[in-house]
Amino acid sequence: MLETLLIRSRAVPPDPPRRRGATSLGPEKDRFGVLKAVLSAVPWLQAGMGIAILLAAGLVPWATGKVLAAMDQKIQAIDVHGDFVGDNRTAIERQAGQWIGKSYFSTDLSDIKADLEARPWVETVAVRREWPGRLEIDIREKKPLAYWTDGRLVSRTGEVFQPPNPEVAGRLPRLAGPDERIRDVIAMARTMSDNLLEHGLGFSGLSLERRGAWTLSLANGIEVVLGRDQVEKRFERFITVYENRLVSRSDEVSRVDARYTNGVAVQWKPEQVASGPKT
Template sequence: MLETLLIRSRATPSEPPRRRGATSLGPERDRFGVLKGVLAAVPWLQVGLGAVIVLLAALVPWGTGKVLSAMDQQILAVDVKGEFIGDSRVAIARAAGNWIGKSYFATDLSDIKASLERRPWVESAAVQRVWPDRLVIDIREKKPLAYWTDGRLVSRTGELFAPPNPEVAGKLPRLAGPDGRVRDVIEMAQTMSEKLVARGLGFAGLSLEHRGAWTLQLANGIEVVLGRDQVEERFERFITVYENRLAARSDEVSRVDARYTNGVAVKWKAAEAAAGPKS
């Protein structure tokens, strides 16, 4: 019994005392192992390539600017292309001469384009560079369709313009009316012209008054009054009467008034001469 108690009460030996100045290397080794693992997980090849790409992206604009500066020349010549009626190749080249001596690369082509398209006859201008010192300008002029009120011209696209030399457009029909209704006048004129030409008659002009009345002018000098209402029906009635009754005596007709319900009123040149002042 005594022996058993002694065994149970025997003290557990304690850890041997550490020597002064000694340290444990276990935790440090663990920290270095974690760091090595992190470094090993980093894709260094991709990081390096990314850094190179960023560097090149920063250097390309700088290098491009240096190359362009070295290659830049002065504009020494301008070539003008296009078919001209109202404007001229020489005048366009002279206008573009303001850019002679300017920087080949720094010159804004949109400025040249805008400047040329302000000319009355120019519908569009295309400008391009030709290395090393040349500009090529392609001009498209407005195509005049008819003379308009006050001596202006109306183009085939329905644009009104006032060049200093409208007479160069040559012999064209004469249209008239409020500026805001130019397209209405063109549409009506085209419809009537097609029907007249199909019957061997020439179209000379069409006018629309502010109050809405239409008056047609034929190439043979006959004036046809159509009024404001039922214009198309009145025009068809005139065509019918002309073909049946007036064609053979067209050189004697001065004016036809189609503003009647069942017919037309004809004014003869002989009657005009008889009603004129006598000497």
């Protein structure tokens, strides 16, 4: 009886206290579950690299500017290179010298190039920096091909230019015509010059009138009128007549009109006896 009583008298753990007015519904949900899921889905490595790249891209120009500013100095000397016939080296060096004392890095080389290429004789200019404070300028001068209308010059590239001293070009053929037809005149002049050379004749000049008529001048002083039509054919006819009939008396001939269908008309020099209208 006593044993039974002792067993029954053992303490039994009481139920956990409940908050007043609360009802237990099971385990409490994780309040930060959604936030953890979002954070775990973000590619933190890629995002970090992207941010680093953006920061570097923003800092590089700033850092470069700081470095260049620290290294920058004044242009101390300018060297001009080139072979000059029409232009003057001293004048070019004086013009380029206006950039001495300017910033070595911030000076725009295209400004120097444009300024020097404005000179009539200058065709191209190349400018480069030479550390620590020098500029190198290479200049190529225009090569005149012939004298053009009104005392101007035309270069081998077909550019018409008017320097203050065209006479320094020396002895050149004389071409004339409308400016918009200059390439046609040059092409015709080259063709005729080559043909004349094959027959022992020198080319002196060629003119194209606005109405389209061509007149050729030879080195021996003979003028050949070719007109507007069938110019190449008339030129060949003149060559034939010259070789067969005129070559022995070329110093007596002043002018040849090749506009006739079956021949040419020869105008002799004043002291010579005039020939018939056709030969």
